[in-house]
Amino acid sequence: MSGNMNLTLKVWRQKNTKTNGELVDYKVNEISPDMSFLEMFDVLNEKLITEGKDPIAFDHDCREGICGMCSMHINGRPHGPLQGVTTCQLHMRSFKDGDTIVVEPWRAQAFPVIKDLAVNRSAFDRIIAAGGYVSINTGNAQDANNLPISKDNADEAFAAAACIGCGACVAACKNASAMLFVSAKVSQLSLLPQGQPEKQSRVINMVAQMDAEGFGSCTNTGACEAECPKGISLSNIARMNREFIGAELGSEKY
Numbered sequence: 001m002s003g004n005m006n007l008t009l010k011v012w013r014q015k016n017t018k019t020n021g022e023l024v025d026y027k028v029n030e031i032s033p034d035m036s037f038l039e040m041f042d043v044l045n046e047k048l049i050t051e052g053k054d055p056i057a058f059d060h061d062c063r064e065g066i067c068g069m070c071s072m073h074i075n076g077r078p079h080g081p082l083q084g085v086t087t088c089q090l091h092m093r094s095f096k097d098g099d100t101i102v103v104e105p106w107r108a109q110a111f112p113v114i115k116d117l118a119v120n121r122s123a124f125d126r127i128i129a130a131g132g133y134v135s136i137n138t139g140n141a142q143d144a145n146n147l148p149i150s151k152d153n154a155d156e157a158f159a160a161a162a163c164i165g166c167g168a169c170v171a172a173c174k175n176a177s178a179m180l181f182v183s184a185k186v187s188q189l190s191l192l193p194q195g196q197p198e199k200q201s202r203v204i205n206m207v208a209q210m211d212a213e214g215f216g217s218c219t220n221t222g223a224c225e226a227e228c229p230k231g232i233s234l235s236n237i238a239r240m241n242r243e244f245i246g247a248e249l250g251s252e253k254y
Contacts, residue, residue, distance in 0.1 A: 003032075004030045004033070004097075005030075005031045007099055008099070008100040010024070011026060011116070012024075012117060014113050026044055031092050032092065033093035034091065035092045036091055037074070037088070057115040058072065058116065071117070072103055073103065073107065074087070074102070077172075078166075078171040079229055084229055086164075089229075104117070106121075110170070110176065111176075121167050123215070126213065127178070127185070127206055127209045128206075129209075130209035132206060134194050134195055134197075134198070158188075162184075163230055170215065170224075172223040173216065173224055174216075177217060178210050178213070179240070180236065183240035186239075203240060203247050220237075
């Protein structure tokens with residue numbers, strides 16, 4: 001017995017942003033449990049191309065859980081049934097022979113479907129461009145000991161910087177809120193000395209851009225943190241809210 005699996009896939013097919021889409025059934029056979037989810041899609045696409053059919057469009061790049069491109073909503077969960085992994089890190093051994101797997105794109109007004117499972121996440125890029133950077137000229141690199149940073153702040157900044165911008169937080173949120181993503185990008189700079197000069201303008205501009213992109217409001221249900229493949233903490237949202245209120249009041253004591 002080979003141990004390979006035969007599966008039914010229900011995949012969202014949509015020609016472009018302006019057309020309606022639908023779930024289409026596909027059969028994939030002899031799938032090795034050691035394949036990644038994306039490799040299984042490669043096998044399906046090879047089959048479709050051989051049959052003269054349009055392959056399924058989906059995003060991918062590094063396939064190492066680093067780039068955040070592999071945005072698939074699998075059986076109702078961003079990146080699938082496991083916690084702490086991206087779709088490219090999900091293996092077919094997480095499913096059983098005979099399973100039916102439903103695969104959809106991220107569902108958010110701010111992430112319009114480009115084609116099939118690929119969505120336009122340039123809204124995240126515009127949020128970063130609004131303030132997620134340090135614009136001062138720092139000159140030559142300093143010795144590490146010349147710029148003391150507390151270990152707690154360094155650890156929290158590093159944890160926030162682990163966000164890969166995949167959009168799973170938006171896809172998991174009932175309101176399609178981008179608060180976890182934005183707060184991570186705000187926190188990774190505001191916790192460090194290099195980010196202090198623009199601390200107030202940064203949070204105001206990035207939140208304003210987030211709202212302009214059409215993302216929903218945060219209701220603190222915690223689905224974003226639960227589904228984030230990098231475990232970004234809700235504490236970043238609390239920090240960003242404090243910084244935003246302080247910046248709006250024009251006070252540095254918050």
